[in-house]
Amino acid sequence: MLTKRLVNGxxxxxxxxxxxxxxxRSGSGSVxxxxxxxxxxxxxxQRLRLAVEEAALELTRQQEAxxxxxxxxxxxxxxxxxxxxEDPGALKRAMETIREERINAEAAVQNLVNRLRQTMQSxxxxxxxxxxxxxxxPWEIVxxxxxxxxxxxILSGASAVILAAEELTPKLVTYLAREKILAVVAEKGGRFxxxxxxxxxxxxxxxxxxxxLLARLExxxxxxxxxxxGTVQLRPGKEDVDLFLERRARRExxxxxxxxxxxxxxVTTDGEELEVEVNVESVRDLETxxxxxxxxxxxxxTEFLYMERSQFPSEEEQxxxxxxxxxxxxxxxxxxxxxxxxxxxxxxxxxxxQEPNPALGWRGLRISLEWQDLLRVQLRAALRASVHGSLxxxxxxxxxxxxxxxxxxxxxxVRGQLLNQGYDVAENIPVGIMVEVPATVFTxxxxxxxxxFISVGSNDLVQYILAVDRDNSLVAKLYDPYHPAVxxxxxxxxxxxxxxxxxxSVCGELAGDxxxxxxxxxMGYSGVSVAPNFLGEIKVAVRxxxxxxxxxxxxxxxxxxxxxxxxxxxxxLRRRLHTRRxxxxxxxxxx
Ligand code: PEP
Ligand code: MG
Numbered sequence: 001m002l003t004k005r006l007v008n009g010x011x012x013x014x015x016x017x018x019x020x021x022x023x024x025r026s027g028s029g030s031v032x033x034x035x036x037x038x039x040x041x042x043x044x045x046q047r048l049r050l051a052v053e054e055a056a057l058e059l060t061r062q063q064e065a066x067x068x069x070x071x072x073x074x075x076x077x078x079x080x081x082x083x084x085x086e087d088p089g090a091l092k093r094a095m096e097t098i099r100e101e102r103i104n105a106e107a108a109v110q111n112l113v114n115r116l117r118q119t120m121q122s123x124x125x126x127x128x129x130x131x132x133x134x135x136x137x138p139w140e141i142v143x144x145x146x147x148x149x150x151x152x153x154i155l156s157g158a159s160a161v162i163l164a165a166e167e168l169t170p171k172l173v174t175y176l177a178r179e180k181i182l183a184v185v186a187e188k189g190g191r192f193x194x195x196x197x198x199x200x201x202x203x204x205x206x207x208x209x210x211x212x213l214l215a216r217l218e219x220x221x222x223x224x225x226x227x228x229x230g231t232v233q234l235r236p237g238k239e240d241v242d243l244f245l246e247r248r249a250r251r252e253x254x255x256x257x258x259x260x261x262x263x264x265x266x267v268t269t270d271g272e273e274l275e276v277e278v279n280v281e282s283v284r285d286l287e288t289x290x291x292x293x294x295x296x297x298x299x300x301x302t303e304f305l306y307m308e309r310s311q312f313p314s315e316e317e318q319x320x321x322x323x324x325x326x327x328x329x330x331x332x333x334x335x336x337x338x339x340x341x342x343x344x345x346x347x348x349x350x351x352x353x354q355e356p357n358p359a360l361g362w363r364g365l366r367i368s369l370e371w372q373d374l375l376r377v378q379l380r381a382a383l384r385a386s387v388h389g390s391l392x393x394x395x396x397x398x399x400x401x402x403x404x405x406x407x408x409x410x411x412x413x414v415r416g417q418l419l420n421q422g423y424d425v426a427e428n429i430p431v432g433i434m435v436e437v438p439a440t441v442f443t444x445x446x447x448x449x450x451x452x453f454i455s456v457g458s459n460d461l462v463q464y465i466l467a468v469d470r471d472n473s474l475v476a477k478l479y480d481p482y483h484p485a486v487x488x489x490x491x492x493x494x495x496x497x498x499x500x501x502x503x504x505s506v507c508g509e510l511a512g513d514x515x516x517x518x519x520x521x522x523m524g525y526s527g528v529s530v531a532p533n534f535l536g537e538i539k540v541a542v543r544x545x546x547x548x549x550x551x552x553x554x555x556x557x558x559x560x561x562x563x564x565x566x567x568x569x570x571x572x573l574r575r576r577l578h579t580r581r582x583x584x585x586x587x588x589x590x591x
Contacts, residue, residue, distance in 0.1 A: 005233055005234040005235060005236075006231055006232075006233050006234075007210050007213055007216070007231065007232045007233075007234065008210075008230060008231055009185070009207040009208055009209040009210035009213075009230050009231070009232065010191060010207065010208050010209040010230050010476070011205070011206070011207050011226070011227045011228055011229060011230030011231075012168075012189070012191045012196040012199065012200075012206045012207065012208055012227075013184075013196060013199040013200040013203075013204065013205055013206035013227050014205060014227045014228050015183070015203070015204060015205035015227045015228070015251075016205060016224075016225065016226055016227065016228070016244060016247060016248050016251060017162060017182040017183035017204065017205050017223075017224070017225045017227075018182075018222070018223070018224050018225075018236065018241065018244050019159060019160060019161060019162045019182040019183070019222070019223065020159065020161050020162065020220045020221065020222060020223070021161065021162050021164045021217050021218070021219065021220065021221045021222075021223050022161035022162065022163055022164065022219065022220075023035070023164045023165070023214060023217050023218075023219055024163060024164070024165045024172060031106050031107060031109075031110040031143065031147070032104070032106060032107070032147075033103055033104060033106070033107035033110075034103070034104050034107075034219055035102055035103060035104075035218070035219075036098070036102050036103060036104055036219070037102075037218055037219065038102070040219070041098060041099055041102060044098050044104060044105050045095050045098050045099065045105075047105050047146065047149070048091075048094060048095060048098065048105040048108065048109070048142075048146070049091075051105065051109075051142045051145045051146045051149065052085055052091060052142055054145050055085060055138065055141040055142045055145055056082050056085050056086065058141065058145075059078045059079075059081050059082040059085070059138065059141070060078070060082065062075075062078050063075045063078035063079055063082070066078065077134070080134060081134065081137060081138040081141075082138070084134065084135055084138045084139075085138045085139070085142070090112060090116075090139070093112055093115075094108045094109055094111070094112045095108075097111050097112070105146050106143060106146045106147055109139055109142055109143045109146065110143065112139055113136050113139050113140060113143070116135045116136050116139070117136055120135060120136075157180075160179065160180045160181060160182045161180060161181065161182065162181075162182050162183045162184070162185060162223050162225055163181055163183070163184045163185070164184075164185050164186070164213060164214060164217055164223075165184070165185075165186045165187075165214075166186065166187045166188060166214060167186055167187070167188045167189055167195075168184065168186035168188070168189025168190075168193060168195035168196060168199075168206070168208050169189070169193075169194075169195045169344060170194045170195050170198055170304070170307065170344060170345060172184065172186070172195060173195050173198040173199055173202065178202050178204075178284065181202065181204055182204060182205075182225070183204050183205040183206065183207075183223075183225040183227065184199050184204065184205075184206045184207075185206070185207045185208075185210055185213065185223070185225055185232050186206075186207070186208045186210065186213075187208075187209075187210050187211055187212070187213050187214060188208065188209070188473040189208035189209075189471075189473060190208070190469075190470045190471045190472065190473060190476055190479065191208065191476065191479065191509075192459040192462070192463075192470045192479060192481075192508075192509055193344060193470055193471045194344050194345055195344070196208070196509070197279075197281075197459070197509060197531075198281060198304075200509065200512065200531040200533070200534075201279060201280075201281050201285060201288075201531045201532070202288075203288060203531070203532070203533040204227075205225050205226070205227025205228075206227055207225060207226075207227060207230050207231070207232060208473070208476075209230075209473065209476065210232060213232065216234060217234070221234065221235060222234075222235055222236060223235075223236070224236040224240055224241075224244050255536070257540075258535075258536025258537060258539075258540060259536060261536065261539060261540050261543070262290070262293040262535050262536040262539055262540075263290070263292050263293055264539060264543060265539075266538065266539045266542040266543065267542065267543065268521070268542055268543070268545055268546050268547045268550060269543070269544070269545065269546045270546045270547050270548065271547070272521065272547035272550070274517065274520075274521045274525075274526070274527060274528065274538075274542050275295040275296075275298075275503075275505065275526055275527030275528070276294055276295055276517075276527065276528060276529075276530070276535060276538055276539055276542075277294055277295050277296045277297060277298030277299075277333075277335070277505070277507075277527060277528070277529040277530075278294045278296075278297055278298065278529060278530065278531070278532045278535065279297075279298060279299040279301065279507060279529050279530060279531055279532075280297050280299070280300050280301070280325065281301050281304040282304055282305065282308065283305070283321060283324055283325060285532065286324075286325065286328050288532050288533070289532035289533075289535060291328065291329055291330065291332060293535050293536075293539075294332070294532075294535055295332060295333075295527065296329060296332040296333035296334060296335070296390070297325065297329060297332070297333070297334040297335055297529075298335050298455065298505055298507050298527065298528070298529020298530075299335055299337055299394065299455065299507040299529045300325060300334060300335060300336045300337060301337055301340065302318075302336060302337060302338065302339055302340075302378070303339050303340050303341050303345050303347075304345075305318075305321055306339065306341070306347055307345070307347060307348075310348065310349060311349050312347075312349065312350070312374075312377075314377075315377045315380050315381045315384075316381075317381075318377070318378060318381030318382070319380075319381040319384050319385050321381075322334075322336060322381055322382055322385035322391075323384075323385040323388045323389075325389075326385055326386075326388045326389025326390070326391060327388050327389060329389055329390075330389065331389065331390055332389075332390065333390045333391075333392050334389055334390065334391055334392065335392040335393075335394050335432070335455070335529070336382050336391060336392070336393055336394065337393075337394040337395070337396055337434070338365065338368055338375060338378055338379075338393065338394070338395055338396065338407075339367065339368055339374060339375075339378060340363070340364045340365075340396035340397065341363065341364075341367060342358060342361065342362055342363020342364060342366075342367060343358045343359055343361075343363055343471065344471050352367075359463060359464075359469055359470070359471075363397055364396040364397025364436075365395050365396055365397045365398055365403055365407070366397060368407075369403060369406055369407070372410060375407070375410055376410060376413075376414055379393075379410065379411060379414045380414055380417075380418060383414060383415055383418055383423075383425045383426075383429070384418060384423050384425070386425055386426035386429055387424045387425065387426050390426075391426060391429050392429065392430045392431075392432060392452075392453070393411075393429060393430070393431045393432070394431075394432050394433070394434060394455055395407055395431070395432070395433045395434065396434045396436065396457065397434065397436055397437065397460070398433040398434060398435075398436075398437065398440055398447075399437045399439050399440065400439065400443075401443065401446060401447055401450060404431075404433060404447065404450055404451060405450070407431070408431070408450075411431065430452035430453055431451060431452055432451050432452055432453035432454055432455060433447065433451050433454055433455075434454075434455055434456070434457040434460075434507075435454050435455070435456045435457065435461060435493055436456075436457035436459075436460035436461050436464065437460070437461070437464055438461070438464055438465055438489070441461075441489050441492060441493060444492075444493060444496040444497075445496055445499075445500070448496060448497060448500035448502050449500070451502070452502065453502055453503040453504070453505075454493070454497055454502065454503075454504045454505075455504070455505050455506070455507045455529065456490065456493055456504070456505070456506040456507065456508060456525075457507060457508050458481060458486070458490070458506055458507075458508025458509065458510045458511070459508040459509055460508070461486070461489065461508065462479060462480070462481050462483070462486050462508075462510075463479065465483070465485050465486055465489060466478065466479065466480065466483055466485070466486070468480075480563050481508075481509075481510045482557075482560075482563035482566040482567055482570075483563050484560055484561060484562065484563070484566070487557045487558055487560065487566060488558060490506070490520070490523060491523045491524075491554065491557075491558045494520070494523040494524035494525050495523075495524060497524070497525075497526075498524045503526045503527065504524070504525050504526060504527075505525055505526060505527035505528055505529055506520050506525055506527075506528050506529070507528070507529035507530075509531075511528035511529065511530050512530040512531055512534040512538075513534075513570075514534070514537040514538045514540075514541035514542075514574075515541070515553070515570040515571075515573050515574050516570060517530070517538045517541065517542070518541055518542065518545055518549075518550045518553055518573065519550065519553045519554045519557050519570065520554075521542065521547070521550045521554075522547070522549075522550035522551040522552070522553050522554030522555070523554040523557075523558070524554075541577060544577055544580065544581070545573075545577070549573070553569060553570070553573050556569035557569055557570075
């Protein structure tokens, strides 16, 4: 029956997709695990054999290279590693795991590595235990080889896939090249988590809150993902596919209409302007929107540029990246946010300690201030790039005015150093802060005197005002951006910025909803920064509304006693815009 094949979840990025599932289960460590169909078991075993042969060949090549460069003795370890791979017992165990547990070769090898490690660690004697790596390392080479091949297999496949996983993480969304992902669906994950942020920035539909989904999926199963409704249809039939195609055609018509209007400024019918900028996570994002359609980059999340690398990017690499973004945007401002790692944004090469409460722990600016070399390198690269466009600097997770002052001191030192070394640096580089921590809301008046602009990171601000972890699906229902406390804070921030004569924008995800963007304009915000695919809807909505209406909407939101009231006010505005649109389409014979 149709309903049995329909799984309901929470849509966290809009859009429609139809395609084959690629199931990724993160088992122990970061090795993906998926179940293998009965007729795929032997090919999977074969894949393992091949990987072992390739790894052994690689070890031989390394042995020869080291022997000729440094001598036979130094090269001896490669021979030992090859002998470990040639042990038939270990290979047999991994093959049995594939056959018995019906899982992929990568997961079977990871099981083997874990078992080898346990056995070695339980042995008596430190010297014996120290050999542990010699037994596991060769199998880790096999693992790397398998993972690389799997990725290549999907990347070289003709069609893109729908990623299905237990948990929506940034790592999952960046697992494949973006042109190979049609959609992401996950059993768990927060609507405002960084995985969701990335999916929205890729412009692909994403759904979370799909319990037990993976148990119902097979590799390659056809899925219809509806990010608007938050549903996943398993094995869609012909009627479903027809419906999908019809809805997709309608969507495309709307997108074409939005594209036509996206180049116009976001000015209300009575002349009030909202700056509409974009959030950028990767240089590849620059290809997803036309720079003429936005007022600049309101948030360049530099940590994702770091995450795309296997070690800290050097000053030169960062300089080239930032320069590329600045040059691409011409004179439009680029707001470069300094490194904001911690919580779910981890760098594979920079281990931060396990923390019981990571959202309240070592993250964002706190890391940059403790590891000032990181900050200095990033600032040097940014300041050197500043002459290639219009640069603004944005500091994440600010809690106190002292932090801003410390960064200002480092900034001045770096600038002086660069000038001494003969580099050119732009005259005026505005420095702003993210308002994400309630402490900055309460002290905004004094903070505003020391910064050039502010940008509200509502994703974090909501979690800190409501004491609800944005990444914890157990409390996802309590994460409510329209809670009266949040709306009051948003309104207070805008008022304080207006009073200080400083620009204030919102770059958190809630600004991507066009009705909310109108409310923010009504509250007094000068701009919003959103994922590129929301640009068109926001601009069209602003152009269809009066500032008076935006102010009324803001008033309703600020006076709402429950989030349901606030949502109703937003919905009523959407209805009005929709009715007006239909009326004008009837008049003009369609958009
Ligand atoms: C925010 O917190 O709203 C924000 C824009 O920063 P991030 O989502 O990267 O934490
Ligand atoms: Mg944040």
